[in-house]
Amino acid sequence: MPFVLVNGLSVHYRIAGPAEAPPLLLIHSLGTSLEMWAPQAEALAEDFRVISYDLRGHGLSEGTAGAYSLGMLAGDAVALLGALGIERAHVAGVSLGGMIAQTLGIEHGSRVRSLVLGDTASVIGPKSNWDSRAAAIRTDGMATLVDAILARWFTAEFIAAAPEVARGFGAMLLRMPPEAYISAAFAVRDGDTTSALGRIACPTLVLVGDQDVSTPPSAAEALSAAIPGANLTVLANAAHIPTVERPAEVTAAIRQFLAGL
Ligand SMILES: O=C(O)CC1=CCC(=O)O1
Helix, strand or coil: CEEEECCEEEEEEEEECCCCCCEEEECCCCCCCCHHHHHHHHCCCCCCCEEEEEECCCCCCCCCCCCHHHHHHHHHHHHHHHHCCCCCEEEECCHHHHHHHHHHHHHHHHHHHEEEEECCCCCCCCHHHHHHHHHHHHHHHHHHHHHHHHHHHCCHHHHHHCHHHHHHHHHHHHCCHHHHHHHHHHHHHHHHHHHHHCCCCCCECCCCCCCCCCHHHHHHHHHHHHHCEEEEEEECCCCCHHHHCCCHHHHHHHHHHHHHH
């Protein structure tokens, strides 16, 4: 359970795989933790030096007061790589993690070998939704939104078939400090990479669940079309967090993409 100081914060991370293997950085989504990448981290550690970590304010990482931004969160990722002595990495992110990954490709391209952008978009709106979500959490706490958010993360079929997993992720969300969730939600609300996507110069794979309503396949198509040379894979029977709902398919898609570079 290692921790490292990153931009003055204690950041919780996990690292696995051969020390000489190519580094692969995994970035999680809003309100989750590095656990959402656990199946891929384990499988891909056969061939990669896999680093997963808890974003600021999430999991076991310390948070800060006030709204986060994509630039700030991308800066944390770069500082984490630096602290671990890693110059360049393949980067995969889901949702907010995918927005951070896009920002890394745009602002820190020299640190990025390739990108996997899962269930994400250049804008995840509308802004008013994030403001009302923050207001509801401030008034009633995290519990008020847990069921609605779980229904976006996973298909109804998955929740019925694996209730222990859905409830586990619900418990994770419920335990998140409300102000940290809101701080990170505002990074989503205020983030917009649209006009800069053409600056992404590395090989890129866009992944999306066919039943994702938060960042639907149409958003993934637009993202893929705006990034030079990007490819799109649509995963069947998956909502917003296919790393958990369709772990083997996500691992296979990432493995195939990275093997082809
Ligand atoms: O919480 C949601 O509705 C889905 C989501 C948006 C950004 C993110 O990371 O998750």
